[in-house]
Amino acid sequence: MSSPIPSLTPPKRILMGPGPSDTAPRVLAALGAPTVGHLDPYFLQVMTETQSMLRQVFRTKNELTLAVSGTGSAGMETCVVNLIEPGDKMVVCVNGVFGGRMADVAGRAGAQVTTIERPFGEVFSPEQIAEAVARVKPKVLGIVHAETSTGARQPLEEISKIVHDAGALLLADTVTSLGGLPVEVDGWQLDAVYSGTQKCLSCPPGLAPVTFSPRAVATIEARKSKVASWYLDMTMVRNYWGQDRAYHHTAPINMNYALREALALVLEEGLENHHARHKKHHLALKAGLTAIGVSYAVAEPYQLPMLNAVTIPAGVDDLKVRQQLLNEFGIEIGGGLGPMKGKTWRIGLMGETCNSRNVLILLAALERCLGDQGYRCASGAGVAAANEFYRRS
Amino acid sequence: MSSPIPSLTPPKRILMGPGPSDTAPRVLAALGAPTVGHLDPYFLQVMTETQSMLRQVFRTKNELTLAVSGTGSAGMETCVVNLIEPGDKMVVCVNGVFGGRMADVAGRAGAQVTTIERPFGEVFSPEQIAEAVARVKPKVLGIVHAETSTGARQPLEEISKIVHDAGALLLADTVTSLGGLPVEVDGWQLDAVYSGTQKCLSCPPGLAPVTFSPRAVATIEARKSKVASWYLDMTMVRNYWGQDRAYHHTAPINMNYALREALALVLEEGLENHHARHKKHHLALKAGLTAIGVSYAVAEPYQLPMLNAVTIPAGVDDLKVRQQLLNEFGIEIGGGLGPMKGKTWRIGLMGETCNSRNVLILLAALERCLGDQGYRCASGAGVAAANEFYRRS
Numbered sequence: 211m212s213s214p215i216p217s218l219t220p221p222k223r224i225l226m227g228p229g230p231s232d233t234a235p236r237v238l239a240a241l242g243a244p245t246v247g248h249l250d251p252y253f254l255q256v257m258t259e260t261q262s263m264l265r266q267v268f269r270t271k272n273e274l275t276l277a278v279s280g281t282g283s284a285g286m287e288t289c290v291v292n293l294i295e296p297g298d299k300m301v302v303c304v305n306g307v308f309g310g311r312m313a314d315v316a317g318r319a320g321a322q323v324t325t326i327e328r329p330f331g332e333v334f335s336p337e338q339i340a341e342a343v344a345r346v347k348p349k350v351l352g353i354v355h356a357e358t359s360t361g362a363r364q365p366l367e368e369i370s371k372i373v374h375d376a377g378a379l380l381l382a383d384t385v386t387s388l389g390g391l392p393v394e395v396d397g398w399q400l401d402a403v404y405s406g407t408q409k410c411l412s413c414p415p416g417l418a419p420v421t422f423s424p425r426a427v428a429t430i431e432a433r434k435s436k437v438a439s440w441y442l443d444m445t446m447v448r449n450y451w452g453q454d455r456a457y458h459h460t461a462p463i464n465m466n467y468a469l470r471e472a473l474a475l476v477l478e479e480g481l482e483n484h485h486a487r488h489k490k491h492h493l494a495l496k497a498g499l500t501a502i503g504v505s506y507a508v509a510e511p512y513q514l515p516m517l518n519a520v521t522i523p524a525g526v527d528d529l530k531v532r533q534q535l536l537n538e539f540g541i542e543i544g545g546g547l548g549p550m551k552g553k554t555w556r557i558g559l560m561g562e563t564c565n566s567r568n569v570l571i572l573l574a575a576l577e578r579c580l581g582d583q584g585y586r587c588a589s590g591a592g593v594a595a596a597n598e599f600y601r602r603s
Numbered sequence: 604m605s606s607p608i609p610s611l612t613p614p615k616r617i618l619m620g621p622g623p624s625d626t627a628p629r630v631l632a633a634l635g636a637p638t639v640g641h642l643d644p645y646f647l648q649v650m651t652e653t654q655s656m657l658r659q660v661f662r663t664k665n666e667l668t669l670a671v672s673g674t675g676s677a678g679m680e681t682c683v684v685n686l687i688e689p690g691d692k693m694v695v696c697v698n699g700v701f702g703g704r705m706a707d708v709a710g711r712a713g714a715q716v717t718t719i720e721r722p723f724g725e726v727f728s729p730e731q732i733a734e735a736v737a738r739v740k741p742k743v744l745g746i747v748h749a750e751t752s753t754g755a756r757q758p759l760e761e762i763s764k765i766v767h768d769a770g771a772l773l774l775a776d777t778v779t780s781l782g783g784l785p786v787e788v789d790g791w792q793l794d795a796v797y798s799g800t801q802k803c804l805s806c807p808p809g810l811a812p813v814t815f816s817p818r819a820v821a822t823i824e825a826r827k828s829k830v831a832s833w834y835l836d837m838t839m840v841r842n843y844w845g846q847d848r849a850y851h852h853t854a855p856i857n858m859n860y861a862l863r864e865a866l867a868l869v870l871e872e873g874l875e876n877h878h879a880r881h882k883k884h885h886l887a888l889k890a891g892l893t894a895i896g897v898s899y900a901v902a903e904p905y906q907l908p909m910l911n912a913v914t915i916p917a918g919v920d921d922l923k924v925r926q927q928l929l930n931e932f933g934i935e936i937g938g939g940l941g942p943m944k945g946k947t948w949r950i951g952l953m954g955e956t957c958n959s960r961n962v963l964i965l966l967a968a969l970e971r972c973l974g975d976q977g978y979r980c981a982s983g984a985g986v987a988a989a990n991e992f993y994r995r996s
Contacts (some may be wrong), residue, residue: 212870212871212873213871214871215867215870215871217629217633217862217864217867218633218649218863219631220637220639220645220649221637221638221639221643221645221862222636222637223637223638223639223640225638225639227640229853230638230640230641230853230856233637233638236610238634238635238636238637238638238857239609239610239635240610241631241634241857242631242632242635243611243612243616243631244613244615244616244625244631245613245618245623245625245626245631245801245807246616246617246618246935247611247618247620247623247935248623248808250614250616250929250935251929252613252614253613256611256613266811279673279675279809280672280673280676280834281672281852281853281854282852282853283833283834283851283853284672284673284834284854285851287832287833287834311833313862314833315833318829318831318833319831319879320829321940341838348950371846378712383845384647384898389933406853408638408853408856413856414638414855414856415641415854415855415856415860416672416809416857418859424870436709436710436711437711438712438832439675439680439711439831439832440676440680440704440707440708440711441664441673441680445665457940459675459676459677459809460674460675460676460801461620461674461808462674462807462808462809462855462858463623463807463808464631464634464807464809464861465807465809465855465858467611468857469930470611471610471611474608474610476698477605477726477747478605478606478607478608479605479996480605482889486742488904503950513626537645540637542640542643545655547850560787576935577850578653579868589731590694
């Protein structure tokens with residue numbers, strides 16, 4: 211017997227960064243429930259329920275809807291490697307870090323990648339998409355619905371029509387949007403969609419919900435080459451999640467418990483109510499931030515409700531503010547990524563984190579941290595404005 | 604507000620199959636601990652501690668030692684895709700399902716794969732390995748230390764010398780062996796090794812411990828092409844786990860809590876004691892099974908202690924026995940995989956599951972289920988023989 215190793219005792223944070231968000235208590239309880247075998251009838255029922263609830267949250271009837279046994283980035287890779295064969299043409303829309311990542315993934319899968327770009331924080335117009343698909347004639351166009359690196363929301367419905375009219379498939383990243391904004395997989399005719407668990411679903415990171423349209427499934431079934439990744443090969447994984455329950459890998463049991471409970475929470479609240487809650491607290495936060503002179507980095511029509519990217523006021527030290535928030539108040543917010551580093555903060559209001567208590571404590575704590583940096587605003591203005599918003603709404 | 608969805612209530616099983624094994628209570632508690640951010644100083648400390656403890660369990664000084672954010676099969680894919688570039692030669696030793704899987708993964712990574720084979724349940728001789736590496740001159744030879752599909756233990760030390768003398772790298776699967784049998788990564792000079800969390804580490808599935816020797820790292824650094832998988836690319840993942848903590852993906856926070864606690868339990872018990880416990884209860888189970896006339900499917904020197912592959916007695920219905928064990932006693936054992944389907948059971952004694960109580964209840968319950976199938980043996984003989992073994996040991 212060696213000497214005891216102290217148990218871990220994680221601090222209780224308020225997670226207001228770009229994810230993970232706070233895990234709901236019911237989800238934490240599920241994580242700690244007894245593990246059963248991955249072919250146990252009980253677990254097969256959990257998988258079936260999870261698929262059914264995922265379809266409701268994705269607003270789709272797609273049969274091929276399941277949780278990939280990896281994080282959101284594994285979901286991205288799953289969508290790309292299953293649709294792409296070496297030499298296929300793919301257009302990737304890059305207006306942030308995650309679009310850039312998708313281009314990298316596609317290149318590794320052997321795609322002939324054409325990127326089109328917008329500055330970080332902006333979104334693509336239908337015209338720009340139309341020009342690209344007309345020029346490239348791609349098999350797939352990949353785009354990010356909610357750019358976690360910039361806080362920008364990309365409208366997808368009109369683009370979907372353009373992409374389909376050009377005979378291509380539409381692949382969409384909804385890691386940050388799913389559960390916090392409408393994601394109408396069938397309504398918008400999205401072909402391959404991935405998400406993550408640690409944003410608006412109030413579940414820790416570790417699984418990637420994905421869904422494939424019948425058109426995408428037909429494309430996968432018509433492949434001439436094997437999918438480059440064995441682990442993410444949907445032609446096998448779908449038999450594990452399907453009626454056959456054919457052994458592929460061993461699913462992360464307790465993480466799937468957690469996702470099942472997280473989806474149940476969203477559907478118990480009601481998907482539309484869940485979206486509305488994200489919008490309401492976003493507007494309250496915005497009222498408060500505006501009152502203390504902190505402005506958004508994204509134009510108003512494209513601001514994400516669950517991820518508020520704001521410009522760091524001149525003269526304020528990015529890192530010092532974030533460290534003070536964490537160390538003194540236990541609040542995590544995110545810094546900027548890529549070219550936004552040091553220029554923006556990303557304030558998440560996702561899932562379990564998204565409530566009035568957290569909006570008020572963030573505004574109160576931020577006023578204090580900004581004040582310690584010499585930034586001046588009317589005392590208590592942020593909290594007052596948010597409270598005024600709540601009173602009226 | 605929609606109608607409530609009942610919380611999940613998994614049954615309490617005794618997991619005596621090929622994995623997952625029972626999760627230790629301390630590990631379940633960690634899974635349910637509050638999520639922190641993946642760049643939180645607290646989580647960075649958890650990562651550092653986990654790496655240090657993984658090195659102790661792998662018996663290595665390898666700097667590149669970490670937990671891949673996927674299950675054991677993702678660990679396999681990680682080792683293969685990082686070492687292999689298109690056109691590289693790889694020998695894969697196939698004596699079970701997981702060797703076969705490795706050959707599939709290697710082919711998808713673009714390797715020129717040569718397989719060498721042994722019947723399921725047998726192991727490779729040094730001579731057979733020497734012949735293959737002399738003939739093929741591979742960059743990498745891949746082999747399974749503990750074949751989960753057959754219950755056979757492959758000795759590695761002598762093979763390692765042969766592989767290195769031929770100028771190749773040795774890639775080893777230790778999914779089922781790590782924690783239950785010595786895995787001497789440095790002592791045996793293994794170059795790329797992967798494992799899983801859900802076997803002898805008493806942790807749910809979801810992460811894949813991996814370690815790469817300096818020679819393997821040099822091979823990765825000398826690559827001419829990008830690693831085929833972005834998600835599993837060690838040239839980036841190592842900077843996330845290294846001093847830089849450069850953002851790559853978002854690690855599964857709570858699963859990493861769980862692994863940290865699981866490793867702490869192994870090291871508190873002492874790695875050698877942990878191995879000895881697996882051997883002791885294996886011998887007790889074997890005494891009991893032998894007494895009721897159930898024989899092992901693998902020759903004695905190569906029997907795995909943590910995974911007892913036994914021949915289903917003639918006239919006994921595989922599925923009925925396993926269903927009765929599950930439904931009446933809450934005990935899961937595994938069926939055979941591949942050509943062993945319907946011919947063998949796989950009885951796991953892994954990690955938290957590996958204790959005398961479980962050995963006795965399995966023998967008692969199995970006697971009952973076999974009896975219900977018309978199989979006859981001396982009443983209580985299995986339990987008596989195991990108890991006699993424990994009394995003497």
